[in-house]
Amino acid sequence: MTLFCGHYGSGKTNLAVNYALSLRQKGIEVSLADLDIVNPYFRSKDSTAELEAAGVRVIALPFANSSVDLPSLPSSAYSLVQDRSRYAVLDIGGDDRGAYALGRFVPYILEENDFEMLYVVNFYRPLTTTAEEAFEVLREIEGACGLTFTGIVNNSNLGAETTVEIIEKTCGKAQRLCEMTGLPLVAVTAEKSIAGPDMVPVVLQKRPFEN
Amino acid sequence: MAEKVLMKGNEAIAEAALRAGCLHYFGYPITPQTELTAYMAKRLPKMEGGVFLQAESEISAINMVYGVASTGKRVMTSSSSPGVSLKQEGISYIAGSDLPAVIVNVQRGGPGLGGIQPSQSDYFQATKGGGHGDYHLIVLTPSSVQEMADLTSLAFDLADKYRCPAMLLADGTMGQMMEPVALPEPHKSIIEKPWAVTGTQMKREHNIINSLYLQPEILEKTNFDRFERYRQIEENEVRYESYLMDDAEYCIVAFGIAARVAKNAITMMRKYGLKVGLIRPITVWPFPKKAIKDAADKVKGFVSVELSMGQMIEDVRLAEECKRPVVLCNRAGGMIPGVDQIIAVTKDLVCSVEGGAR
Known part of the structure; x- marks a missing residue:
């Protein structure tokens, strides 16, 4: 099981969708869970058609994308922790508020004790512009869900204006965050067309309003 | 930068x-503007003199804004459509008391x-x-995340300058x-506010903030005085973007997200040789009447692109004084007009003006 958590707008959903698809390409049976109870827009569920076409099972809030602003989780979400035959990728809502949704699954996750929980960080987001600020959000998330992170993903970007240089400028901050937490840097990510050799290329989820 | x-x-x-020196925020969360309230809740308590309060309703939030505005401090509230309806009484009182304040409406379908x-x-x-009574708000319409920031700064400055509420x-x-954004440098109001209720220190007469005038002659005078300020705003503060209008034969009028879609449609249409331009109002009050009127002397017709059943189109028609046909290209209820739709409506207009088939 891999859980993607982090600050609002850090890129968790994009990474979760990409990661689920990459596992599927390796022939692994995988479920992707959209457990964002915070934000009704720009969610994993938006990519359901693409994911299901690739053979990924999508588990999402029953009211997501229905314009009913109701943060309820489906009973099928328990299959994420109870069905050990499938790999589970969990896309969790932003900040500590979003991480509360994990609470009910934590006993099962700890019992199985075979998970990685990745902290997604974009140092160009205004409330995580420094390692210290990012550290504060990281600890708030851990406090809210009762799990501890196992790694850090540096997903720093400026949207359409991102360049390799813009990403590289954040490497020092990511390094410092790793030192503060004792966690490994699992990946530096970049949009596919600009990704350097040491970066994990990511395909951006389609968003309806971009021109 | x-x-x-x-x-x-x-x-x-x-x-x-925050960077415009607004240290007082009162609101009530509602999708799709909740991140604004959440951001203020995170940041303001950490700032010296910062006050964040989630009120029990939009009605109490706007009246808290009324109170702080009376003291001359910069203050803001935000909501989305149904919540802004609840605020209307308070907004009318703020306008009637000649107070600066900033109100944000991140609109949703209704x-x-x-x-x-x-x-x-x-x-x-x-x-x-x-709300009720004779009054206006200065109304600014951002079309990018950068403008969300820039026009917020401007809204505070204009509200202070003209002593009236401004709306984003x-x-x-939006x-x-x-999107990437270069945030404005921190700046505070440099405008003196001798009218503010700040305590007399026994050195001056009391300042009284009020919108109740039982003598009609006096109430009439407050209205005339206020409308003199509105006239100055109409004269000095009209803002709009003119896009590819120099050689345009048809003019699209659109603001906010509609203007972004319209620009894409214009790029496509120009590839096919159809000369279309855009007037994008940045202030919808004051409306860029003169720009539209001048355009009417050059273009053959207007298309008003809106995420509504057709509201701004009335201002377009008034501004162009019925010289040219004005047609509506719209979606409603939360839907957004697409590039294809804008092109189709514009082509229909061209055919009706010039004859021939699409």
Whole structure:
């Protein structure tokens, strides 16, 4: 099981969708869970058609994308922790508020004790512009869900204006965050067309309003 | 220029307000503007003199704004369409008391509880009153996350300058989309506010903030005086973007997200040799009447692109004085007009003006 958590707008959903698809390409049976109870827009569920076409099972809030602003989780979400035959990728809502949704699954996750929980960080987001600020959000998330992170993903970007240089400028901050937490840097990510050799290329989820 | 950050439109408004010296925020969460309230809740308690309060309702929030505005401090509230309807009484009182304040409406589909997808159907409410009595708001319409920040700064400055409430009229897309933004440098109001209720220190007469005038002669005078200020605003503060209008034969009028789609449609149409331009109102009150009127002497027709059943189109028709046909290209209820739709409506207009088949 891999859980993607982090600050609002850090890129968790994009990474979760990409990661689920990459596992599927390796022939692994995988479920992707959209457990964002915070934000009704720009969610994993938006990519359901693409994911299901690739053979990924999508588990999402029953009211997501229905314009009913109701943060309820489906009973099928328990299959994420109870069905050990499938790999589970969990896309969790932003900040500590979003991480509360994990609470009910934590006993099962700890019992199985075979998970990685990745902290997604974009140092160009205004409330995580420094390692210290990012550290504060990281600890708030851990406090809210009762799990501890196992790694850090540096997903720093400026949207359409991102360049390799813009990403590289954040490497020092990511390094410092790793030192503060004792966690490994699992990946530096970049949009596919600009990704350097040491970066994990990511395909951006389609968003309806971009021109 | 400052280093850019990646922000949601809602966050950009909040941060720009803090940088404009707004240390008082009162609101009540509602999708799709909740990130604004959440951002203020995170940041203001950490700032010296910062006050964040989630009120029990929009009605109490706007009256808290009324109170702080009376003291001359910069103050803001934000909501989305149904919540802004609840604020209308308070906005009328603030206008009637000649107080500066900034109100943000990140619009969603209506009427009633409507939906949570983007809309521009509060145009009438924002530009034609909304509350009771003779008054106007200065209404600014951002079309990017950068403008969400820049126009927030401007809203505070204009509100102070003219002693009237200003509104940022955004929509769900502007609130939710993320774009790189260079935040404005921190700046405070340099405008003196001798009218503010700050305590007399026994050195001056009491300042009284009030909108009740039982003698009609006096109430009439407050209205005439206020409308003299509105005349100055109409003279000095009209803002709009003119895009490819120099050689345009047809003119699209659109603001906010609609203007972004319209620009894409114009790029496509120009590839086919159809000379179309755009007038994008940045202030919808005061409306860029002269720009539209001047365009009417050059172009053959107008297309008003809106996320409503057709509200701004009335201002376009008034401004161009019925010289040219004006047609509507719209979606409603949270839907957004597409490039294809804009091209189809524009082609229909061309055919009806010039004859021939599409």
